[in-house]
Amino acid sequence: MNFADTEVVASILVRNGFEPAGDIESADLIMVNTCSIRDNAEQRVWGRLDLFRSIKRKRPSVVIGVLGCMAERLKEQLIESDKKVDLVVGPDAYRDLPALVTAAGDGHKAVNVLLSREETYADINPVRMDSNGVSAFISIMRGCNNMCAYCVVPYTRGAERSRDPYSIVNEARDVFERGYREVTLLGQNVDSYLWTTGKEGEMKVTFAGLIEMVALISPQLRVRFSTNHPKDLSDDLLKVMALHKNICRHIHLPVQSGSSSMLQRMNRKYSREWYLDRVRAIRGYMPDCTVSTDIIAGFCGETEEEHHDTLSLMKDVEFDFAYMFKYSERPGTKAERHFTDDVTEEVKTKRLNEIIDLQNKLSAACKKKDIGKTFEVLVEGEAKKAIAGRTMTGRTSGNKVVVFESESAKPGDYVLVTIEKATSATLTGKLLINKDKR
Ligand code: 5AD
Ligand code: SF4
Numbered sequence: 476m477n478f479a480d481t482e483v484v485a486s487i488l489v490r491n492g493f494e495p496a497g498d499i500e501s502a503d504l505i506m507v508n509t510c511s512i513r514d515n516a517e518q519r520v521w522g523r524l525d526l527f528r529s530i531k532r533k534r535p536s537v538v539i540g541v542l543g544c545m546a547e548r549l550k551e552q553l554i555e556s557d558k559k560v561d562l563v564v565g566p567d568a569y570r571d572l573p574a575l576v577t578a579a580g581d582g583h584k585a586v587n588v589l590l591s592r593e594e595t596y597a598d599i600n601p602v603r604m605d606s607n608g609v610s611a612f613i614s615i616m617r618g619c620n621n622m623c624a625y626c627v628v629p630y631t632r633g634a635e636r637s638r639d640p641y642s643i644v645n646e647a648r649d650v651f652e653r654g655y656r657e658v659t660l661l662g663q664n665v666d667s668y669l670w671t672t673g674k675e676g677e678m679k680v681t682f683a684g685l686i687e688m689v690a691l692i693s694p695q696l697r698v699r700f701s702t703n704h705p706k707d708l709s710d711d712l713l714k715v716m717a718l719h720k721n722i723c724r725h726i727h728l729p730v731q732s733g734s735s736s737m738l739q740r741m742n743r744k745y746s747r748e749w750y751l752d753r754v755r756a757i758r759g760y761m762p763d764c765t766v767s768t769d770i771i772a773g774f775c776g777e778t779e780e781e782h783h784d785t786l787s788l789m790k791d792v793e794f795d796f797a798y799m800f801k802y803s804e805r806p807g808t809k810a811e812r813h814f815t816d817d818v819t820e821e822v823k824t825k826r827l828n829e830i831i832d833l834q835n836k837l838s839a840a841c842k843k844k845d846i847g848k849t850f851e852v853l854v855e856g857e858a859k860k861a862i863a864g865r866t867m868t869g870r871t872s873g874n875k876v877v878v879f880e881s882e883s884a885k886p887g888d889y890v891l892v893t894i895e896k897a898t899s900a901t902l903t904g905k906l907l908i909n910k911d912k913r
Contacts, residue, residue, distance in 0.1 A: 476661055477543060479612040481508045482601035484542065484569050489602055491573040499530065504538045504576055506562070509545035511627050513803035520545055524558040531559050538562060538579045542569070544631035548806070550588050566617070566632050567591040590618075590633035597642040600649070607855050609657060609886050611650045615643050615685065616662035621704065623731075624742045624814070625774060627805040628663060635663070637670045640680045640688060647689050647696070656853055656887045657697040658689065665700050666707035683711040690719040695889075697853055697872070699723045705730065706745045708753050713760040724761055725795075725874040728753065729769035733788025734781035741774060742809065747788060754792050765873035767796035772830055773823030774802045775814035782826050789833055795841050795873070797834045801827050835899050842897035845875070849907060852877045854888045862903060877902045884909055 484506070485495070496502035505527050510516040520541070527539045540562030541553050547565035554560055561579040564572060565588035579585035595617055603611060618633040619626075647658045662668060668682040680688075682700075690698050698721060705728055716722045728750075732738055735746040745753075757764050770785060789797070801823040804816040818826075852869040858878045860866070868878050869890070878901060879892045892904035 485602040506540035509543040511544035547631040595638035619663035624809040659699040724764040734784035765795040772827040773818035839899040
């Protein structure tokens with residue numbers, strides 16, 4: 476999400492006459508886009524600000540800015556800190572950046588952290604940065620209305636709003652025509668995407684409708700999306716996915732915990748049974764669909780039994796992949812106000828390690844089952860580590876990374892690869908045919 480936002484920021488700046496600097500030493504404006512989701516994300520930003528401050532000491536005219544969730548959360552405190560920040564801009568105020576940069580350059584306090592009920596940056600065509608020319612992120616909605624007890628996002632990114640579907644389809648078509656072969660539609664809870672004109676009797680577009688519109692651009696365009704919420708994942712979406720081969724067979728479905736009592740404390744609004752039912756539905760419609768998840772270890776009041784429920788749910792589902800975190804208390808959240816962060820650091824670490832060890836085993840086992848199978852792989856580029864000769868890397872529809880040797884495959888090609896070896900993170904295979912060469 477921040478990556479996509481940074482591309483919007485770059486576009487706004489370029490439209491207003493700014494140019495990217497070759498390196499940080501020659502930049503007149505240095506900004507960091509920030510995340511507040513866990514304390515360690517914020518600590519990394521404080522470290523980065525020390526580096527910026529040392530540059531500003533040498534060149535006092537440099538303008539230093541903090542964007543995104545930390546800007547929203549800390550507001551003026553960032554300017555008042557000893558880090559020499561000149562500019563603080565929240566996630567809904569990026570259109571104001573050119574004016575704010577000028578104000579900061581003139582020595583004024585430049586802060587805009589107003590949240591909006593409407594802003595979706597729909598008309599801004601993001602500048603694709605650091606791109607492989609194959610995959611692009613497209614933001615389809617902003618904010619979140621869910622109020623999970625542990626989460627700071629609703630406070631830093633504001634209320635949920637959906638972007639005009641035609642601007643989304645146009646952006647996807649534009650990147651496809653420029654040679655991209657994959658778009659990832661982004662939102663905090665894509666299942667609750669809903670666009671209406673607001674007038675009675677007029678059309679409504681749901682997420683299932685939107686994804687079909689994007690999938691119909693071309694069968695050569697892969698469509699991904701993130702993140703789904705288990706409480707809202709609908710059969711309608713699964714049916715649309717099953718109908719279109721170019722909608723990728725992968726769902727990222729954060730479970731957070733395998734214990735119903737814990738899920739209730741987290742305010743997730745589903746139970747363990749509901750989650751398992753959704754996974755069954757996914758596999759019922761698409762037996763080859765991969766499922767990945769997010770898990771939090773050591774949320775407030777977590778008992779050993781609740782932790783074991785998480786481990787047993789992981790075994791039941793056999794996730795292909797998981798992002799796993801220790802609970803980190805965030806100021807202002809429901810959990811910070813109403814619960815005690817009472818699981819000790821030592822126990823959080825122990826539980827997280829148990830979760831990671833189990834997931835490593837599950838990931839390795841599920842990759843092992845792929846040996847001998849043939850996958851359609853979208854080539855992304857050359858692999859960092861060569862196996863032999865020219866080694867290329869790409870992904871399956873299920874989002875598994877595949878490396879293979881080929882002299883001819885180019886980024887953006889679809890190839891068929893038969894898997895010969897598997898580790899917990901990567902599949903290695905042999906190129907069968909380069910479909911784009913037939
Ligand atoms: N502590 C730890 N992990 C968190 N997440 C969100 N808030 C917190 C927190 N306070 C995790 C959730 C979410 C992912 C993006 O980050 O698992 O799905
Ligand atoms: Fe945070 Fe929950 Fe919204 Fe996800 S759905 S961003 S975890 S409040």
